Amino acid sequence: MQSDPKSAAGGRAETVMTVLGPLEPAALGYTQTHEHLLADLSGVLGSSQMTSGVYAAGSGPAALDVEFPATVRRRMHEPIRPDNYDWIRRHVTNVDNLRLWDEDEAIEELGHYRLAGGVSLVESTSIGLGRDAEGLRRVSRASGIKVIMGCGFYCQPVGLDQVPREAIRDLILKDLREGVRDTGVRAGIIGEIGLSDPIHPTEAKVLEAACEAQMSSGAALQVHPGRSPESLFDGVDRILATGVDPARLVMCHLDRTLTSPGELERLARTGCYLEFDLFGQESSYYPWSDIDRPNDGTRIDWLGELGEKGFGDRLVIAQDICMRAYFRKYGGPGYSHILENVLPLMRKKGWDAADIRRVTVDNPAALLKNTW
Structure with missing residues (x-):
């Protein structure tokens, strides 16, 4: 029941x-802490920042003739079909795949999630990726899934470099305290805040504004780091230097950034949340770096090792579904993949009910709760 309780x-x-x-x-209840329901990632196409992982908004499909050869341009506007599904999974250039803007499709996909036991999820689409506050409200009502919306900037909209840090901070605080524009739909987390490798000066300004908003509001801060360990730790150092409580910080996409136990333990010792959010996604489909992404079994092993070292209360998991090829409708794993496939594997690997509840229920609740 939605409520506004008093202490x-x-x-x-x-x-x-x-x-x-x-x-x-x-x-x-059961919560995946990093998903996308309504988003438009087609702005990555043609961007000069495409390989860095965070994209300047406003480039988009208009620049494609310059960026891609004819064979790719021919396929980028094809609808997702069984005969091109594998190609689309291996290339990030198909526009149909990158536009999650069908509310009915989102509701249908969430039906599988709810049937499998999903209760809530964090919708991490921030400004620059097509965030749709009113659409998310409709999708949540129709699906019965509790949706926590993000705020702040992922991409760099044209002109953001000229906007004062204080104005960015105030916009984030308005989204948290009053709602997006005049919708009354309030964000429940700051992020995902996008960082490149190396961190761009405008991103550094946005990050500082997000940190100020976090300390003013108490809301959790979710950060998409650059794709190298050095860039990730640079981001963490900058955040903690502002005074942000590490217990209010969650670093995303670790399973494409940190690959050694030592690196993971180093991050865990800062006290922040470690988010393994690429379950269901494996290395052969990854276009942006040379890292061999782990499979789900390895992800589970890493989580287990961190738990054994005493960091179990700082672990959260998700799938970061941001392309339609991941939808059940098209043959992908869907939002229910963790519930249907990963949790049984966890049990097989020796995880008990308390371990699983910690990373899927207790930790998300601790991360997301706040005195609003």
């Missing part, structure tokens, strides 16, 4: 802010 002392109680309003943390 016993008469002050504001800790709640989770969803697109339908505040929710008691205990009602959050």
Whole structure:
């Protein structure tokens, strides 16, 4: 039940802010902490930053003739079909794949998630990726899934380099406290905030503004790091130097950035949340770096090792579904992949019910709750 509870002392109680309003943390249930329901990633196409992982908004398909050869341009506007599915999974140049803007499709996909046991999820689409506050509210109502919306900037919209840091901070705070524009739909997390490798000066300004908003609001801060370990730790150092409480910080996409136990433990020792959010995605489909991404079994092993070292209360998981080829409708794993395939593998590898609940229920609730 959506509610606005008071604490016993008469002050504001800790709640989770969803697109339908505040929710008691205990009602959050099973939660994947990094997904996309309504988004448009087609701006990556033709961008000069395409290989760095964060993209300047405003380039997009208009620049494609310059960036891609004829054989690629021919296929980039094809609809997703069984005969081109493998090609689309291996190339990030198909426009149909990158545009998640069908609300009915999102509702249908969430039906599988709910049937498998999903209750809530974090929708990490921020400004620059086509965030749709009103659309998310409709999708949440129709699907029954509790949706926590992000805010801040992932891409760099044209002119953002001229916007003062204070204005960016104030926009983030408005999204958290009042809602996006005049919709009344409030964000429940800051992010995902996008960083390149190396960190671009405009990204550094946005990151500083996001940190200021985090410390003012108490909301959790979710950060998409650059694709090298050095860039990730540079981002973490910058964030913690501002005074952000590491217990309010979640670093995303670790399973494409850190590949050694030592690196993972180094990050865990900062006290931040470690997000393994690429379950269902494996190395042969990864176009942006030379890293061999782990399979799901290896991800589970890494999580288990971190838990054994005492970091179990700082682990969260997700699938980062941001392309339609990942939808069940087209033969992909769907949002229910962790529930249907990963959790059984965890049990097979010796995880007990308490271990699983910690990373899928307890930790997300601790991360997302706040005194709004």
